[in-house]
Structures are given as structure tokens and as C-alpha cells.
Amino acid sequence: xxxxxxxxxxxxxxxxxxxxxxxxxxxxxxxxxxxxxxxxxxxxxxxxxxxxxxxxxxxxxxxxxxxxxxxxxxxxxxxxxxxxxxxxxxxxxxxxxxxxxxxxxxxxxxxxxxxxxxxxxxxxxxxxxxxxxxxxxxxxxxxxxxxxxxxxxxxxxxxxxxxxxxxxxxxxxxxxxxxxxxxxxxxxxxxxxxxxxxxxxxxxxxxxxxxxxxxxxxxxxxxxxxxxxxxxxxxx
Amino acid sequence: xxxxxxxxxxxxxxxxxxxxxxxxxxxxxxxxxxxxxxxxxxxxxxxxxxxxxxxxxxxxxxxxxxxxxxxxxxxxxxxxxxxxxxxxxxxxxxxxxxxxxxxxxxxxxxxxxxxxxxxxxxxxxxxxxxxxxxxxxxxxxxxxxxxxxxxxxxxxxxxxxxxxxxxxxxxxxxxxxxxxxxxxxxxxxxxxxxxxxxxxxxxxxxxxxxxxxxxxxxxxxxxxxxxxxxxxxxxxxxxxxxxxxxxxxxxxxxxxxxxxxxxxxxxxxxxxxxxxxxxxxxxxxxxxxxxxxxxxxxxxxxxxxxxxxxxxxxxxxxxxxxxxxxxxxxxxxxxxxxx
Numbered sequence: 382x383x384x385x386x387x388x389x390x391x392x393x394x395x396x397x398x399x400x401x402x403x404x405x406x407x408x409x410x411x412x413x414x415x416x417x418x419x420x421x422x423x424x425x426x427x428x429x430x431x432x433x434x435x436x437x438x439x440x441x442x443x444x445x446x447x448x449x450x451x452x453x454x455x456x457x458x459x460x461x462x463x464x465x466x467x468x469x470x471x472x473x474x475x476x477x478x479x480x481x482x483x484x485x486x487x488x489x490x491x492x493x494x495x496x497x498x499x500x501x502x503x504x505x506x507x508x509x510x511x512x513x514x515x516x517x518x519x520x521x522x523x524x525x526x527x528x529x530x531x532x533x534x535x536x537x538x539x540x541x542x543x544x545x546x547x548x549x550x551x552x553x554x555x556x557x558x559x560x561x562x563x564x565x566x567x568x569x570x571x572x573x574x575x576x577x578x579x580x581x582x583x584x585x586x587x588x589x590x591x592x593x594x595x596x597x598x599x600x601x602x603x604x605x606x607x608x609x610x611x612x613x614x615x616x617x
Numbered sequence: 618x619x620x621x622x623x624x625x626x627x628x629x630x631x632x633x634x635x636x637x638x639x640x641x642x643x644x645x646x647x648x649x650x651x652x653x654x655x656x657x658x659x660x661x662x663x664x665x666x667x668x669x670x671x672x673x674x675x676x677x678x679x680x681x682x683x684x685x686x687x688x689x690x691x692x693x694x695x696x697x698x699x700x701x702x703x704x705x706x707x708x709x710x711x712x713x714x715x716x717x718x719x720x721x722x723x724x725x726x727x728x729x730x731x732x733x734x735x736x737x738x739x740x741x742x743x744x745x746x747x748x749x750x751x752x753x754x755x756x757x758x759x760x761x762x763x764x765x766x767x768x769x770x771x772x773x774x775x776x777x778x779x780x781x782x783x784x785x786x787x788x789x790x791x792x793x794x795x796x797x798x799x800x801x802x803x804x805x806x807x808x809x810x811x812x813x814x815x816x817x818x819x820x821x822x823x824x825x826x827x828x829x830x831x832x833x834x835x836x837x838x839x840x841x842x843x844x845x846x847x848x849x850x851x852x853x854x855x856x857x858x859x860x861x862x863x864x865x866x867x868x869x870x871x872x873x874x875x876x877x878x879x880x881x882x883x884x885x886x887x888x889x890x891x892x893x894x895x896x897x898x899x900x901x902x903x904x905x906x907x908x909x910x911x912x913x914x915x916x917x918x919x920x921x922x923x924x925x926x927x928x929x930x931x932x933x934x935x936x937x938x939x940x941x942x943x944x945x946x947x948x949x950x951x952x953x954x955x956x
Contacts, residue, residue: 430842432838432841432842451846452841452842452844453844453845453846456843456844457844462842464839464842468836468838468839468842469839470831470832470835470836470839471835472831472834472835473828473831473832473835477828477831480825480828481828481829481832481843482843484825484828484829484843484844484845485843485844528843532844
């Protein structure tokens with residue numbers, strides 16, 4: 382397994398955001414974490430990336446214990462997060478945002494990789510010298526994913542990437558996620574769009590108040606009555 | 618297009634160098650049109666003074682923009698440069714350097730300012746535990762830097778006393794353009810001040826560390842997400858602050874020849890006035906504000922006498938922030954989600 386999270390506890394003061402949670406992601410699969418607001422999904426991803434402290438448990442990535450590593454150390458081990466709300470630096474240009482995506486890299490191929498991004502997303506390339514604030518929500522999401530790609534991730538974690546996007550853009554976003562997986566990037570996807578997430582994922586788990594309440598293959602989860610009652614009825 | 622000097626998101630943008638050049642040209646033009654060459658001379662000397670205020674105001678803007686921190690030690694770093702330069706020179710430690718001793722003394726002064734700034738960094742940021750989002754976030758760095766202001770000032774008082782001292786510079790040539798007399802040290806100061814600020818904007822705009830600083834300025838959490846090690850980047854801010862404050866102190870020392878333990882206080886408050894007037898968080902605002910305050914000061918002396926300076930400068934600041942709370946060239950979103 383590429384990523385193994387074991388008995389992970391995350392606390393913010395009195396708030397016990399993630400409780401003894403275990404999950405794993407293989408090197409060529411998409412795993413999705415479902416659940417309503419406040420279930421602890423974002424805390425889980427931030428703890429895996431090292432952005433919030435872990436109370437107990439451990440995180441292994443690519444055969445290495447990364448539980449106590451700093452975010453830069455995790456990035457250098459090719460673990461990247463596309464955060465909730467995208468967190469684009471709006472005052473920086475599109476090009477500078479991409480350069481920041483490669484901040485932890487020391488190799489000389491950054492420019493080549495940025496050019497590849499511009500080939501892939503021509504609307505980013507055309508406006509590379511403009512501040513990122515000119516981009517639409519969908520374009521900002523492409524920029525956020527591109528920025529994470531520049532860390533050359535083995536595993537990319539995405540936190541509600543479809544939030545605020547039109548149905549057409551959501552469709553394109555999930556096509557992109559599938560194509561990233563085909564290029565060899567494992568995906569850990571947090572979503573509220575349960576329908577779409579279970580369509581692209583091979584496995585999934587459902588969180589509620591910091592606990593995993595349901596776990597299984599995507600097909601099993603799609604057919605699960607409990608999940609259908611709780612979430613699928615409200616999807617989209 | 619992007620505003621090259623602004624640390625955070627600008628609402629409207631004008632190319633910064635154009636703003637600065639425009640302010641200078643308009644001021645000189647108005648002065649010559651109204652008052653002829655007597656006033657033009659005052660405006661030119663105000664520009665020289667403004668160059669020093671500008672450099673200090675940019676130092677303030679840097680720590681406010683990146684760290685959301687009003688660094689009260691900046692006037693002290695300014696003063697340390699002058700006093701240390703005078704100290705090593707008057708003790709004769711630099712006699713081996715011959716005619717260049719004064720220049721070497723100033724370099725030592727700036728180096729001491731940078732070291733002092735790094736000491737301040739340890740005790741205002743690194744060793745102190747601030748929690749983002751509560752009152753300690755602002756209060757702890759602010760109060761500890763105020764503490765350093767007083768500690769450094771009193772250390773200098775103990776070491777050198779409270780008397781004003783003479784720093785001798787072995788040249789005093791003048792240039793004449795029409796009836797306007799320009800001192801060579803003044804012209805050199807302007808060039809050095811502009812070069813220092815230009816170097817800073819280059820660093821912010823074109824280098825990897827500059828991009829990291831601007832990302833922190835906009836959102837420290839994003840910077841952390843992208844792998845910026847904030848504990849490594851914060852000292853860079855303090856080094857740059859020390860260089861800017863030190864260079865300004867060296868220029869002041871060369872221009873006015875007087876150094877004392879209190880020389881930073883007046884310049885520090887004027888630089889804060891300049892920064893607020895220009896727009897907090899905007900480098901080009903600090904540049905324009907510094908120039909405006911410098912010229913306002915010399916014109917005020919010309920028309921209303923030496924005691925009117927503070928009233929003119931702070932009156933101007935009050936009027937501007939009533940009319941335009943964001944300052945002349947402000948409009949930046951500084952103040953949200955800092956370290």
C-alpha cells in the first residue's frame with residue numbers, strides 16, 4: 382500500500398475531529414472519503430499532509446513512517462494536497478502559483494513540467510502572466526490541481542474539488558481525476574458529491590463525527606441502503 | 618497587470634515606478650510654478666530627506682505585509698547603524714583603512730543592524746508561542762519589539778551617553794544646477810536609497826524566496842501547504858529589514874553628520890506616517906508616502922518654521938486617512954490570516 386493510516390487521532394482543543402481512523406490507498410487506485418460537513422474529512426487530509434498535529438496513531442507513505450514529518454518533507458516524498466477552497470495565491474500570477482507548486486523541488490525540470498501544464502490547460506498558459514484572481518472558479522481548481530501536480534505526486538489528495546463548480550465542470554473535473562489515475566497517480570478523494578465520487582473510485586469509506594461508519598468497494602457502497610438514505614438522495 | 622511592489626492583493630493597479638516618478642515630477646513642477654527656485658530648493662532637499670523616510674517606510678511595510686507585524690525595532694536598527702559607525706570610527710579602530718575608514722564604519726554599522734534584527738527575530742517570533750487568530754498573535758510581537766526598542770536605545774545610552782556626536786565625512790562637494798545647490802552626499806544618498814528599494818522589489822518579484830514571502834503575505838496556510846518552511850523564511854524578512862533600516866541610518870548619518878541614541882525616534886515616526894499615508898502593505902505606497910512626507914517637512918519649515926513639522930506631517934496623515942482610509946495608493950487586503 383502506498384499510503385497507510387493507522388489508528389489516527391486528530392484533536393483541535395476539545396474537538397476530537399478524527400477518532401482512531403485507519404485507511405489505506407494503493408498505488409494505482411482512487412479511494413474516496415464521504416461524509417457530511419463536520420465529519421472530520423478535511424482534518425484527516427490535513428493531518429496526513431502534516432498541516433495539523435496528530436494526537437496518536439501513525440501515517441506511513443511509500444514504506445516510510447511520515448507521522449512526524451513537516452509538510453515540506455512530505456511534499457518532497459511526493460505527497461500532495463489540493464486543499465478545500467483551492468487556496469490559490471490570488472495576488473501572484475498564474476505562472477508564479479505554478480512555480481510555488483514546485484517550491485520543494487530541487488531538480489532542473491520545473492520549467493519543462495510547467496510547460497507541460499500549459500499544453501494541457503491552454504487557458505492557464507494563455508494567461509500565465511496575469512494574477513490568478515482573473516481565473517474563474519473552475520479554472521482556479523485546474524490551477525490548484527496543476528500546482529499540486531508540480532510536486533510530482535505519487536499520491537494526490539483532493540478536498541472537495543467539485544465544490545461550487547457547474548455540473549459540466551464537475552464532469553470535466555472527474556474526467557481529469559480518472560486520467561491522473563491512469564497516469565499513475567493514486568488519488569485520495571474527499572467529496573460530498575457521492576454519486577460522482579463512487580463512480581470513479583474503486584473503494585470508499587464514510588465518516589461521521591470522526592469515525593468510519595461504513596467501508597467497502599465502490600459498488601458495495603453504491604448499493605448500500607444506509608448510504609443511499611443518508612447521502613445519495615441528496616447528491617448533486 | 619500586477620502591481621510589482623504590492624505585497625498583497627491590490628484592488629486597482631498602476632505601475633509602481635510610474636506612480637513614484639509622477640509624484641516626484643508633479644511636486645517639483647508645482648513647487649517651481651508657485652514659488653520659483655527658493656521653493657524648488659526646498660523641494661529638492663525634501664526629496665533627499667524623503668529618500669531616507671522611504672527606505673525606513675519600506676522596511677516597516679515589509680514586516681507588516683509579510684508578517685502582519687509593526688516592527689518597532691526598526692528605528693533602533695536605524696540608530697544602531699549611526700552610533701556603531703560613529704563608535705568604531707571615533708575609537709580609531711579603523712585607522713588602517715585610511716580615507717575609506719568612514720565607509721567601512723558605515724558597513725560595520727549596517728552589519729550590526731542586521732545582527733540586531735536577527736536577535737529581535739529570535740525573541741519576537743521564534744521563541745515566543747503565538748496562536749494564530751487570538752490576541753497574542755499581534756500583541757506579543759508588538760510588545761516584545763517595543764521592549765527591544767527601549768533595551769537597545771538604553772544600551773547605547775549606557776555605552777555612549779546621550780550627547781549628540783559628530784560623524785565626519787571627508788567630502789562636501791556641491792553640484793550646481795541653475796540656482797539649486799545639491800550636496801554630493803545627498804545625491805549619493807538618493808541613489809543608494811532608490812537602489813536598496815529597487816533591490817528589495819526585485820527580490821520580492823523575481824526570486825523564489827520573494828514568491829514565498831508574497832505567498833505568506835497573502836495566506837500563511839497556503840505557504841505551509843506548498844512546503845514553505847516559515848521558520849526559515851521569517852529570518853529573511855528580518856535580514857532585509859535590518860539592511861533597509863541600516864542603509865537608511867547610514868545615509869542619514871552621512872547627510873546630517875549628527876548621531877545620537879535618539880536619532881531613530883523622529884525618523885521612525887515619520888516613516889510610519891509615510892507608510893500610513895501611502896497605504897499600509899503597499900511598497901509603492903511607502904515610497905510615495907516617504908517622498909511626500911519629506912517634501913512636506915521641508916516646505917513646512919520654509920513657511921511655518923521648524924516647530925510646525927510634526928503638525929504638518931501628522932495633519933496631512935489625518936486628512937488623508939479621513940478622505941482615503943486605505944492611504945494614497947493602498948487598497949491591499951493586508952490584515953487577514955497572517956502568521
